[in-house]
Amino acid sequence: MKKFVAITLLLVMAVALTGCGKKEVEPIRIGVQGPISGQWAIEGTGFVKAVRLLAEEINNGGGLLGRPIEIIEGDDKGDPKESSLVAQKMVASKVIAVIGAYNSTATEPASQIYDENKILHITPSSTATRLTEKGYKMFFRTCFLDDRQGLFAAEFITKTLGKSKVALIHDNSTYAKGLAEWTKKYLEERGATVVFFDAITPGEKDYSPTLTRVKAIGPEVIYFTGYFSDAGLLVRQAKDLGILETAQFMGGNAVNNPDYIKSAGLDAAKGSIITTEPVPSDLPYPEAQKFLQDFKAKYNEDVASVWTPSAADAFRVIVEAIRKTNSTDPVKLAEYLHNELKDFPGITGPITFDEKGDRLGTIHKAYIVNEKGEFVPYK
Amino acid sequence: MQEFLQQVVNGLTVGSVYSLVALGYTMVYGILRLINFAHGEMFMVGSYLALSTVSVLGMGQVASGSLGGILLVFLISMTAVAGLGVLVERVAYRPLRRASRLAPIVSALGASIFLQNAIMLIYGTRFKVFPEKLIPQISWEVGGVKITLMRVVILVVSLLLMAALYTLVQKTQLGAAIRACALDHDTARLMGIDVDRIVSLVFIIGPALGAAAGVMVGMFYYQINFVIGWTYGIRAFTAAILGGIGNIPGAMLGGLILGVLETLGAGYISPGWKDAISFFLLILILIVRPTGILGERVAEKV
Incomplete structure (x- = not known):
């Protein structure tokens, strides 16, 4: 009997050991960093949902280079200090690539850590110009630069609207300040005057002091380059102060979120214009239609903003690079993205990166909030 | 003048909220x-x-x-x-x-x-x-x-x-x-x-x-x-100290003063200076009158 037990045990161990041997396929780890909680939680969770959706598809189809993909989440709350901690955690988890962060202020410290540790880093949404001015070889973005949007906004204000007295309000964040400064530069080149240029403190509730000042100056256009939660408060308080009767309210691409209209109230939001990448449902590419349908089917909700497809694109170019180079060495992947990837069919349009890691081209458009509280293309 | 009056109205609205919350602290x-x-x-x-x-x-x-x-x-x-x-x-x-x-x-x-x-x-x-x-x-x-x-x-x-x-x-x-x-x-x-x-x-x-x-x-x-509890709480707490903590009319006055001052600061100087102005004022008042504006000197308890 004893002998039998011993043999059985041996057999079990042998099976268990071979089992281990077979399962030792190291997964490919890819990090997703963003504000999963906090005021921009909707964007951070959007990143995670988009990437998990695509990773699941690949894993169900047998993985990548025969290895499964494992997604590591990191919540930076949109905060630069948290972002550094998340980046260090990502390095420790041995990821080969990270998608994120949402806002430029959080992306900036992380990009340095990822570059030092030779980890491929793609942000879907941080558009501050200076992020790609540092010579980092590992840093890319699937969104377009602030200066392109600034140029578009200036063209739009002076040519399409035919206005020349502009108030620019930002929130001192890397992104918003950058966009405001580019817009100012391009506006002045076109002969328009910037009559007000200052920041509000994000997270405050009461912006009426600034708006009262703006009202006394009397601009024709107010262009706010900050985020949707503050934009909602601003436009509503502007309406209460009677500013919207004489000035057109405009927002940058961070206002491109349905919650902007909710928090402003339709009454105040209607008629306001945003400059942005096309809203997700307006993306004309076949990849976009498939992605939006899959997303809806899996989560039973529409994507929150254009940054969710952009995060999906970041993931898709990483997968493309791994497939084409047949390697998971981040340095090789980065070289591939810099030099060889040309007009990759992305969800947000053709993707090509320049030597700095910026995406070439521009897709900005102007949208106006209609009577029903929807963003519709400005005509 | 019109702008100034509008700013005062803005400030009184914010200030009365600070006052109400400050009462709880005080x-x-x-x-x-x-x-x-x-x-x-x-x-x-x-x-x-x-x-x-x-x-x-x-x-x-x-x-x-x-x-x-x-x-x-x-x-x-x-x-x-x-x-x-x-x-x-x-x-x-x-x-x-x-x-x-x-x-x-x-x-x-x-x-x-x-x-x-x-x-x-x-x-x-x-x-x-x-x-x-x-x-x-x-x-x-x-x-x-x-x-x-x-x-x-x-x-x-x-x-x-x-x-x-x-x-x-x-x-x-x-x-x-x-x-x-x-x-x-x-x-x-x-x-x-x-x-x-x-x-x-x-x-x-x-x-x-x-x-x-x-x-x-x-x-x-x-x-x-x-997180609004924190943003309003810290201002209301400042208002309570400004008016004299422990003093009920002080909290009301402190809240209104703080509201108007930070609004004027934000409107005429820069929104970024809003907090700096109100806290500078707080320090100043505490140096001149450590018990706050309406705070009375209470005999030390033994």
């Missing part, structure tokens, strides 16, 4: 010499409860809420938060009544973090929005100054609540008991005052006023999140 400090760091959260919870009540009653979806409905929202939110105030006092402060002064402060911070996270878990991390049509969009223009209905409501309701509180504390027997407790617990007890009941009462009044402020902030700005 009353608790007066009675217990405790800085109730959880008080900002009472304000925040009040706001969230109002939002829930509004959505349960289905108000503001199609037409403006009726006056009765709005009063009901205030009533429910204030009552529930008063209950919460008493509960926090029971659980977090009363067991530490005889402990060193540091222990209740740490406990207060704990209660604050607990409440903030509880609300975050219940309502989620995204900001919440009040229905657009809840309050009728009425505004008046007086000499070029735009005044909306909600600004008037905030100012009037705050002043009424403060006047009621002032009368309660100064003119009634209950008020005399509160004042007695503020002076000396043991002597008050010898005079037949149930100190624990008075403390509970203070923890009913303070949070209820805070909740009222929270409801109005929600209705005025539409948008609330789970």
